[in-house]
Amino acid sequence: MTREVRALLHILLGAAVLHISLFSELYLRYVREGLRPYLIASGVLLVAVGLVGAVSAARKLLRPGHDGPDAHDGPKGHDGHGHDHHGAPRTAWLLLLPVLAIYLLQPRALGAFTAQHSDNTAVRPAEAAGGFAPLPTTDPVSMRLADFDSRALWDSSGSLKGHRIRLTGFATPGSGDGTWDLARLTISCCAADASSSKVVIRGADAPPEGAWVEVTGEWQPDGASGQDGAVPTLTANQIRRIAEPENPYE
Amino acid sequence: MWRRRPNAAAGRGSCGPGISHGPTGWAAFRASLEHDFLHAGGSLVIGGMTAATLNVAVPRDLLKGLAGLPGVDVLALAVLAVLLAVCSEADAFVAAGLTSFSTTAKLAFMVVGPMVDAKLIALQAGTFGRAFAWRFSATTFVVAVTAATLTGWWLL
Structure with missing residues (x-):
């Protein structure tokens, strides 16, 4: 050279x-x-x-x-x-x-393929953290998917109940027949360490794989709480297609 | 280890651009910057490509099957740490996601990761030669896994 x-x-x-x-x-x-x-x-x-x-x-x-x-x-x-x-x-x-x-x-940024092929990661808060802070009183409450997952699976006080929740992510084929998940990836340093947060969406037809959507709906407690790797459920009232955000990761 | 087998130890001792007859001052600084970048950069590309390929190719279901076996799970996550080459800033988050594994296995993942991984091996092979890289990585791997296992057995 x-x-x-x-x-x-x-x-x-x-x-x-x-x-x-x-x-x-x-x-x-x-x-x-x-x-x-x-x-x-x-x-x-x-x-x-x-x-x-x-x-x-x-x-x-x-x-x-x-x-x-x-x-x-x-x-x-x-x-x-x-x-x-x-x-x-x-x-x-x-x-x-x-x-x-x-x-x-x-x-492109990591997307539906990565989310579909990895387990849901819901952070279990440490006991010492003193539980979850109360949700803001806005309606609907905009949340990160990771926060929603973590509350849905590990918050024994059920703070999500009675709130309309708004989540932003991309559509991913679900584990069951005809179901779909809303997913978002989190990176802590670079794309190599991406972990995925998923929410099963009910009550709405699946958008094309990888399409970015904003979903508003209510948490569906279904007994999956307290399990590592479980995917919580949201019943959708409203779905809106959006452009891919500038930062595709949470 | 190197004293016993000195022939491989010499490796490639005097790296750096022409110390005896090279430029001085800023020119030397620039020359060594270029030298180091070109030598490390190529190896880093190899290491990065290896880690990225393995990250997609390693079936996670196979890993989950190993999670329940004591001893094997530690080795499995230690090998995974080598293959994935996740940076030490982020490996705790990745380990937290490996929920089906024991705490000792996760500890091994976090101890081995920063010590030995695909891109480090490529870098060492490029800088010090392949013989050095294999011996060094293998030793470090064994020490890291042993340390993690002993700590896990004692404290966790």
Whole structure:
């Protein structure tokens, strides 16, 4: 890998990182919101390293007589242990893959496939936390799916009773015949650690798989409470199709 | 371990761009930044692709079947931690979701995860050589699982 190619690789990768973090909100599909400053900083650093490398490569080209020992790649294994200090390992070419992925594929956020193939994760609050806080008095109450699941399964005082609940998520095929779940994924760091929250929706026809909807309805206590991995149920009064939110994760 | 088998220990000692004859100051800083990035970056891509593939390919139902077996469940989650390569900031949330497993198994998942995982092995293989990476990862894995099992048996 010549120094020109190395410089270009840095610039391309830096530009790709800046493309998803500084010039758009695409990074929210892959990592959590708090990592944006770090992404921007590394993008800027990569572009800067690449630009400086390109300038010094250009200078070397203009003064061909002054090629230093590191102006070109040495032969493989010249220092006796197969490790080229001045060039780069062949694996460095793989760094083009993320660049191509970002510009050509623009991978979408995790969605219905992931939710369908993973268990429902409802956080069981610690005993010491002193139970659940009372719900706000607005009608309907907008909640995160994760909070709804956790209250539905673990709140013995039944605080969800008598409230109209509004949940936002995407449609996912359910475990039973003809049923569908409303699902939302939560990430704590990046998409690799996504966990899913699901709610079985009753009383409404299934929207197309992956479609984003806002569901308003009432909790259906069905005896599934107190079980890990159970999926609570909501009887829907109203369903509204919405656009995918800027941040697809909760 | 390395003293007993010194031939593999040398690995690739003097990394870093041309210490003896290289540039100095800012130029050296830039050169080593580039060197480190290109060496680590490629391995990181390999590790990331491996972890992502395994994350989709490992059947979770198979895992659930192992949950009830004492001893096996610890090993199962320890191996899962290596395969998934979830960062240490997030592995507690993932472990909390593995509800059917014993607390000791979850502890093993959280202890092994940051110590040995697919992307770390790829990084170590790229930097220090494959012989080093295998021996180091295997040792770390055994130590981490033992520590987690002993702690779990004693305290949990």
